[in-house]
Amino acid sequence: MIHAHVTAWTIALILFVIALFLQKGGKQKGAKIVQMILRVFYLIIIATGIGLLSMVTNISVWYILKAVVGLWIIGLFEMILSRVINKRRTSVFWFQFVVAWVLVLYLGFVKLPMSIFHP
Numbered sequence: 001m002i003h004a005h006v007t008a009w010t011i012a013l014i015l016f017v018i019a020l021f022l023q024k025g026g027k028q029k030g031a032k033i034v035q036m037i038l039r040v041f042y043l044i045i046i047a048t049g050i051g052l053l054s055m056v057t058n059i060s061v062w063y064i065l066k067a068v069v070g071l072w073i074i075g076l077f078e079m080i081l082s083r084v085i086n087k088r089r090t091s092v093f094w095f096q097f098v099v100a101w102v103l104v105l106y107l108g109f110v111k112l113p114m115s116i117f118h119p
């Protein structure tokens with residue numbers, strides 16, 4: 001489950017970057033298709049996240065925070081893409097993007113116990 005989760009958000013991040021570059025390169029149609037695939041990965045991230053949560057007997061506040069920041073990142077993927085498509089300012093959202101990623105990586109890899117690095 002944890003491998004599926006990590007694989008899902010890694011692929012989502014790659015698809016997000018590809019969609020951004022396609023959009024910036026004027027390839028709207030390609031960007032739209034990649035964005036649709038990206039949305040499927042949101043569902044996989046959330047499903048595997050809930051799957052991981054269901055394995056926890058005592059859900060602490062750190063788990064809640066982890067889930068909220070994960071959802072925040074998905075929101076930011078959508079927000080940034082739509083603002084790039086509509087040629088609106090994205091700086092505030094990029095700032096949030098960096099903060100949210102630092103938080104999620106800290107919570108996921110450092111603070112919370114499950115890990116892809118040990119069985």
Ligand code: HEM
Binds near residue numbers: 009069071107110
């Ligand atoms: C793009 C969004 C997300 C990212 C980047 C992300 C990232 C991560 C990372 C880095 C880990 C730790 C993996 C490891 O230690 O090997 C993790 C674990 C986990 N994630 Fe996510 N996640 C996201 C979304 C979600 C969502 C939406 C939920 C809940 C609905 C969720 C729930 C969990 C849970 C329960 C764990 C296990 C924590 C543990 O005990 O170590 N994640 N995630």
